Amino acid sequence: xxxxxxxxxxEPAPIERRVAALEQLLTERGLVTPDLVDEVNRAYEExxxxxxxxxxxxxxxxxxxxxRRLLLDGxxxxxxxxxxxxxxxxxxxxxxxDAVHNVVVCTLCSCYPWPVLGxxxxxxxxxxxxxxxxxxxxxxLAEMGCRLDDDVEIAVWDSSAEQRYLxxxxxxxxxxxxxxxxxxxxxxxxAMIGVARL
Amino acid sequence: MELAHDLGGxxxxxxxxxxxxxxxxxxxxxxxxxxxxxxxxxxxxxxTTSAFRHAIERMDPGHYLASSYYEHWLTAAASVAVESGVVxxxxxxxxxxxxxxxxxPEVPPQVDGSGEQRFAVGDRVRVVAVRHGGHTRCPGxxxxxxxxxxxxxxxxSLPDVEAHSTQRVVEGTYGVRFPARxxxxxxxxxxxxxVDLWDSYLEPT
Numbered sequence: 305x306x307x308x309x310x311x312x313x314x315e316p317a318p319i320e321r322r323v324a325a326l327e328q329l330l331t332e333r334g335l336v337t338p339d340l341v342d343e344v345n346r347a348y349e350e351x352x353x354x355x356x357x358x359x360x361x362x363x364x365x366x367x368x369x370x371x372r373r374l375l376l377d378g379x380x381x382x383x384x385x386x387x388x389x390x391x392x393x394x395x396x397x398x399x400x401x402d403a404v405h406n407v408v409v410c411t412l413c414s415c416y417p418w419p420v421l422g423x424x425x426x427x428x429x430x431x432x433x434x435x436x437x438x439x440x441x442x443x444x445l446a447e448m449g450c451r452l453d454d455d456v457e458i459a460v461w462d463s464s465a466e467q468r469y470l471x472x473x474x475x476x477x478x479x480x481x482x483x484x485x486x487x488x489x490x491x492x493x494x495a496m497i498g499v500a501r502l
Numbered sequence: 503m504e505l506a507h508d509l510g511g512x513x514x515x516x517x518x519x520x521x522x523x524x525x526x527x528x529x530x531x532x533x534x535x536x537x538x539x540x541x542x543x544x545x546x547x548x549x550t551t552s553a554f555r556h557a558i559e560r561m562d563p564g565h566y567l568a569s570s571y572y573e574h575w576l577t578a579a580a581s582v583a584v585e586s587g588v589v590x591x592x593x594x595x596x597x598x599x600x601x602x603x604x605x606x607p608e609v610p611p612q613v614d615g616s617g618e619q620r621f622a623v624g625d626r627v628r629v630v631a632v633r634h635g636g637h638t639r640c641p642g643x644x645x646x647x648x649x650x651x652x653x654x655x656x657x658x659s660l661p662d663v664e665a666h667s668t669q670r671v672v673e674g675t676y677g678v679r680f681p682a683r684x685x686x687x688x689x690x691x692x693x694x695x696x697v698d699l700w701d702s703y704l705e706p707t
Contacts, residue, residue: 313601315600316600316603317598317599319573321598322602323531323535324597325593326538326576326594327534327538329597330538330541330583330588335542335545335583336537340541341537344536344537345533345536349527394655396677412507412639412641413555426571431509431567432517435509435513435515436518439511439685439686439689440690441690442693447518448520454692457692458693462510462695462696462698464640464697464698467655
């Protein structure tokens with residue numbers, strides 16, 4: 305360390321070294337067990353991601369009774385397909401229509417429905433999206449490639465408490481012949497956050 | 503004035519930077535840092551999500567805005583470990599071979615909470631204007647603004663209390679709808695912001 309003559313805070317050690325230091329100390333103190341890093345992360349790398357949410361959306365498109373249950377009690381209807389757990393215990397599903405487009409954000413941190421979408425992408429966690437999408441959603445959506453007519457109402461959902469949100473996109477035209485599995489292939493993560501239309 | 507993390511409505515930021523085919527983790531250290539939060543919270547005397555979030559919110563504002571999501575998680579994990587007496591700042595800096603910035607000390611606010619569920623769907627409510635200095639889930643951009651209750655959700659523990667103590671105040675939460683024009687004069691006339699708020703954050707109009 306150099307002496308700080310100019311009263312600037314010292315440069316932090318490289319992030320990899322800070323992580324390694326804390327990992328080593330917490331391992332010595334018995335708080336990090338050998339499998340912990342894999343245990344908390346592996347499911348999100350291998351199993352839990354937007355394909356889960358896509359199955360929910362496709363089911364809602366083909367089964368009106370399921371869609372009714374999904375909009376009434378998202379947590380229970382999503383659990384019917386086997387999805388639930390951390391950050392998914394209180395789910396609200398919001399439906400896009402010709403007149404209303406929904407988009408989800410967490411301005412205070414990065415709350416996100418893990419069981420149906422996995423862990424959030426970097427842009428969802430970074431300041432530009434969190435700061436701007438509540439104040440100028442139509443502009444931000446256009447920047448992200450989602451252009452909405454001026455008379456389409458935009459509903460922005462700021463996940464500030466315990467509810468987590470999933471957008472139910474509109475089913476694309478010309479998909480009447482597709483199976484539920486084929487429909488699920490069309491559903492993207494961004495459409496379920498509300499920053500894209502299908 | 504709001505803490506750095508309370509970003510809703512702030513101006514001056516550019517377009518979101520979208521990465522195609524983004525991996526779950528960009529670097530191995532991110533994967534480790536995420537796990538270290540779970541490890542460090544194991545030593546916390548009051549291991550709540552609220553306490554973890556507030557450890558991030560107590561980061562120096564310049565550090566918060568200049569660092570990535572998983573650096574926030576690392577800083578919170580290290581701060582919790584130091585504050586819980588499991589490791590020392592000196593040990594961390596010696597092993598890291600340089601400075602290891604931590605969150606600023608916690609200053610617990612005086613919050614009683616309503617402990618009630620006073621509102622119903624259709625009620626017009628005003629968001630309380632005054633902010634305390636601790637953890638809250640009431641976004642700064644709503645202070646003093648009027649909205650309409652659109653959903654009455656379950657009762658939950660008030661984060662403003664549970665972040666700072668082992669006490670719990672359980673009260674109603676609501677979905678509340680605000681016309682964007684009522685929040686920002688230059689906002690889109692066809693945009694609405696829905697925010698989920700605890701009973702204590704609201705007052706009757």
